[in-house]
Amino acid sequence: MSGERQESTHGDTDTSSPAAGGGRWLHSDDVAGVVILVFVGVVAAITTTFDEVPAALSQGIPPEQFPRILVVVIALLVVTMIVQSRLRREGPRKRVPMMVLFTACLLVVFVVLIDWIGMMAAMLGFCVALPLLWGEKRFLWVGLYAALFPACIYLLFSMLLGVRLPLGLFMG
Amino acid sequence: MEIFSTLASILLDPYMLLVILAGTVGGVLVGVLPGLSSTMATALLLPFTVTMEPIPAISLLAALYCAGTYGGSITAILINAPGAPPAAATALDGYPMAVRGEAGRALGIATVSSTIGGVFSVLVLIVAAPLLARIAYKFGAPEYFALALFGLSMLASISGKSSVKNLIGGAFGVLIATVGVDFTTGVERFTFGFPELTEGIHFIPVMIGLFGGSELLTQAASLNVIYKRIASVAVRLPSREDFRKVRGVIARSCGIGTFIGILPAEGGTVAAMVAYNEAKRWSKDKAEFGNGAIEGIAGPEAANNAATGGAMVPTLALGIPGSATTAVILGALMVHGLRPGPHLFNEQPHLLYSIFVAMLVANVMFMGLGMLGAKVFARVTLIPRTFLWPSVFALAVVGSYALTQSMLDVWVMLTFGLLGFLFRRYGFSPAPIIMGLILGELVENSLKQSLLIFDHNWLLFFERPIVVMFFVLTLAGLFGPFLYQHLVSGFMKNRRGTLDE
Numbered sequence: 001m002s003g004e005r006q007e008s009t010h011g012d013t014d015t016s017s018p019a020a021g022g023g024r025w026l027h028s029d030d031v032a033g034v035v036i037l038v039f040v041g042v043v044a045a046i047t048t049t050f051d052e053v054p055a056a057l058s059q060g061i062p063p064e065q066f067p068r069i070l071v072v073v074i075a076l077l078v079v080t081m082i083v084q085s086r087l088r089r090e091g092p093r094k095r096v097p098m099m100v101l102f103t104a105c106l107l108v109v110f111v112v113l114i115d116w117i118g119m120m121a122a123m124l125g126f127c128v129a130l131p132l133l134w135g136e137k138r139f140l141w142v143g144l145y146a147a148l149f150p151a152c153i154y155l156l157f158s159m160l161l162g163v164r165l166p167l168g169l170f171m172g
Numbered sequence: 173m174e175i176f177s178t179l180a181s182i183l184l185d186p187y188m189l190l191v192i193l194a195g196t197v198g199g200v201l202v203g204v205l206p207g208l209s210s211t212m213a214t215a216l217l218l219p220f221t222v223t224m225e226p227i228p229a230i231s232l233l234a235a236l237y238c239a240g241t242y243g244g245s246i247t248a249i250l251i252n253a254p255g256a257p258p259a260a261a262t263a264l265d266g267y268p269m270a271v272r273g274e275a276g277r278a279l280g281i282a283t284v285s286s287t288i289g290g291v292f293s294v295l296v297l298i299v300a301a302p303l304l305a306r307i308a309y310k311f312g313a314p315e316y317f318a319l320a321l322f323g324l325s326m327l328a329s330i331s332g333k334s335s336v337k338n339l340i341g342g343a344f345g346v347l348i349a350t351v352g353v354d355f356t357t358g359v360e361r362f363t364f365g366f367p368e369l370t371e372g373i374h375f376i377p378v379m380i381g382l383f384g385g386s387e388l389l390t391q392a393a394s395l396n397v398i399y400k401r402i403a404s405v406a407v408r409l410p411s412r413e414d415f416r417k418v419r420g421v422i423a424r425s426c427g428i429g430t431f432i433g434i435l436p437a438e439g440g441t442v443a444a445m446v447a448y449n450e451a452k453r454w455s456k457d458k459a460e461f462g463n464g465a466i467e468g469i470a471g472p473e474a475a476n477n478a479a480t481g482g483a484m485v486p487t488l489a490l491g492i493p494g495s496a497t498t499a500v501i502l503g504a505l506m507v508h509g510l511r512p513g514p515h516l517f518n519e520q521p522h523l524l525y526s527i528f529v530a531m532l533v534a535n536v537m538f539m540g541l542g543m544l545g546a547k548v549f550a551r552v553t554l555i556p557r558t559f560l561w562p563s564v565f566a567l568a569v570v571g572s573y574a575l576t577q578s579m580l581d582v583w584v585m586l587t588f589g590l591l592g593f594l595f596r597r598y599g600f601s602p603a604p605i606i607m608g609l610i611l612g613e614l615v616e617n618s619l620k621q622s623l624l625i626f627d628h629n630w631l632l633f634f635e636r637p638i639v640v641m642f643f644v645l646t647l648a649g650l651f652g653p654f655l656y657q658h659l660v661s662g663f664m665k666n667r668r669g670t671l672d673e
Binding site for chain 1: 220223288336337338343346347350354358359360361363372385388389392393395458462556557558559561562563565566567569570573577579582583586588590593597598601616619620623624638
């Protein structure tokens with residue numbers, strides 16, 4: 001079955017096997033649920049900091065009310081999700097490969113560098129770094145790609161569409 | 173009659189034909205590549221279309237949508253990896269056919285079924301959308317609130333196994349839509365002092381991040397996956413005998429796909445799965461399914477393409493997206509300063525007929541391209557992922573930036589890309605978040621307007637028959653999947669009990 005890659009609707013866990021991990025105390029949905037509950041708690045707290053509505057405009061729903069309704073709805077759904085996950089047996093969670101973490105770091109570095117060295121220079125670096133990180137060994141191809149792809153982007157966006165791409169702190 | 177004059181004007185306009193051809197070729201290409209979906213491609217392409225006139229811009233995206241849905245079948249059949257989620261069911265029988273040396277026959281059936289499904293749904297769109305718009309023209313704020321709520325409730329059944337997670341995603345999307353200045357009071361919400369956030373979070377960087385950024389990280393997690401390719405042969409038109417065998421399946425699947433497409437939020441993936449099950453249920457030779465049954469290809473392919481036209485019905489007539497890709501198209505309409513919904517039929521009839529014609533022409537074009545060039549398109553999968561995905565992310569960065577030329581949009585895209593990966597890992601699909609984000613403003617504004625009209629008397633909602641109808645449908649949408657699961661498990665238990673006896 002090579003070449004098959006199907007996305008599980010329950011994330012990266014094996015929920016099909018009743019034997020696997022049946023006695024686990026902490027379910028993966030518990031972690032997600034707690035994070036979401038903390039998030040909506042913070043959102044609810046932020047709604048208390050909204051400006052007061054002038055008396056002339058205060059006849060409708062106050063601006064903080066709708067987000068608060070959503071916070072309650074999300075919290076109720078999260079509780080339902082946690083209860084549902086308790087009724088389901090769950091297998092061990094697959095670890096996230098380190099490559100994902102490295103790739104995520106590279107994406108952040110790319111965006112940070114845009115402000116410093118400009119879009120085109122940062123993109124050139126990214127077009128070299130990511131293929132190499134992912135194990136590309138054809139260095140000549142990497143070089144050609146890193147030179148040509150940003151050039152095409154520049155032609156398309158800067159020349160044809162008239163977008164002023166960021167030049168960075170030094171060039172700008 | 174305007175449809176015929178628009179058809180003639182587009183067929184005689186080389187620029188429009190070129191735009192539709194570009195959308196169709198681009199659609200088949202992104203459909204072919206596993207991981208790249210038509211939703212992601214339309215989101216990535218949207219910033220490019222901002223500088224175009226509205227008619228060619230929307231026609232380009234609509235053509236890409238139609239062709240992208242078909243393109244997924246090529247890799248589903250040849251490498252057992254559906255290029256797009258709606259083609260997942262096609263792989264079940266397409267790949268076994270390819271393994272036994274019938275790739276050309278399988279591709280031919282997929283191409284013809286897709287075209288019939290697509291053309292049928294566009295014809296339904298041409299008839300149904302104006303009728304629905306005429307009804308919706310009488311809708312007030314309470315009806316729109318109930319309709320948007322119904323649209324959100326349908327998220328529960330996008331994926332039957334994680335209804336609650338889909339609803340959480342939808343509610344999270346609506347919450348994101350509250351960022352910015354409250355339109356009735358002028359109070360800033362969740363802007364944290366950033367002036368760029370006063371107009372809210374733009375949905376395009378969110379879409380690009382959720383679909384493009386998160387997929388790049390998913391690809392990073394599966395770099396060791398090697399696709400086993402079946403050498404493609406020339407595509408063959410279905411024989412008379414094959415066509416006789418699948419014509420009933422195609423006819424049923426056209427109806428299933430169009431109906432499911434019309435339901436808000438339900439797209440081609442659900443339609444294809446339902447059509448596959450129905451094809452199997454009606455078949456005399458059920459054992460053949462999974463081993464290379466041609467009905468197993470014709471059913472899902474006709475249905476997922478029929479869902480494209482179906483999904484455009486609520487998108488254009490009501491301003492409620494029928495699927496994730498139509499949510500992007502809806503966004504494109506708004507970016508071009510157009511107001512999707514019934515008013516569009518009065519204000520921009522030529523634009524609408526152009527979209528209909530573009531979709532019709534795209535369906536015919538991808539049939540030609542598929543019959544002649546499936547072999548060539550299949551070779552696109554040979555592009556190394558080490559070069560493809562850096563290009564996708566670089567385009568995502570530049571596309572996000574180009575919209576308002578603000579780095580904040582790039583950060584929004586990156587944040588949602590990283591979040592999107594975590595969402596997927598914990599079983600949350602990105603599509604409901606986008607739906608919620610698109611519908612969020614409509615839900616809040618129509619609720620506020622309704623309550624002003626009703627003088628804060630919530631009970632008055634129940635005095636309007638259309639509102640009550642949508643509320644009932646909302647309850648069905650919310651609890652239907654749970655009830656269905658309960659019924660199915662009960663049925664299976666009974667069946668096991670009967671067999672034991």
